Amino acid sequence: MTEWGDEALARLRAAAHRGFGDAELLRGRPLAPVLQYAGDVLVAALARGRDARPLALACLEELNERGLPGDAELADELAAALGVGAPTGLAALPVDLGAVAAAMEDGFQVLDPERGDVLPVDEAEGLPVPPGVLPEGEDARRGAARAWLAAQGFRPVPRSL
Template structure:
């Protein structure tokens, strides 16, 4: 792990369930760049009663509500519930939001996927998957069907990111890059190094937020991961 990349450290700490490392990583990050990812880590830090997590939680809730992007209100409510606010009437499910986003925003020709409601595992649907799961054991499982909305949300992310760039000449270059077929490849090839780093965080935040909002619409919240 590269200790020079606080976002990577945060992601790893959240995945491992290390609340103390989450709080430490959040102290090294600009919160507006990691409200979704950091919020998930903060929930587990609060559950572990890590020193400093409650102070961070108050600020996180305020910033999520102020930004008010997709999934921000749901995450703010989840954090607030750890501080004693009424808990959202959602069933906790240990879903990996990145995996869910991959299915929701995958190839538009994809039939989507499923979430195993016993484990939270996200499964893209392929022909061999359908064959393997068409047995007696599958009939006993409970599934949540996941649609595929294709790449349009990701295209809007590129447009929104370009609008944040101060230099007009860079905005115009990237606006040109995303016109027509091959827009995603040209966009990524056109990013400067500092823009690429910021883009990865920007895109991840929005994808996680959309996946969280979709999950809440189905009656679920992101629960603690089983380790």
């Protein structure tokens, strides 16, 4: 099994941000260190009709077992994409989970609920992003941001220009 080097992780991040569903990036690699990215890529792959069901089922199982913040929300999205769960009912919002996580760490920022932009509190109105201590690791931080978004009634979708 091939590990996640810098280049492979950069390609996975890009695939998650673009929403193209390039599940091939995940084949032959461990999902555990990148479950939040993997889940996003697999939801997109399934939506595009790509052959990703075995990987998606494995990711769903690992998300359910791990249980970190955001894992349940992503597992629900993945289950719905697989057709084994009901749609989440959360509104789609094109947002960068990394930006939301950074705002949670820094505080004094708001999320524009129409455009998905994270902005300084003195420059815009929107949902105040609560400051807090985030878990260690990029994947766990994305999960914490996803959990907060879900509590606000949103699910992240890729941003487009």
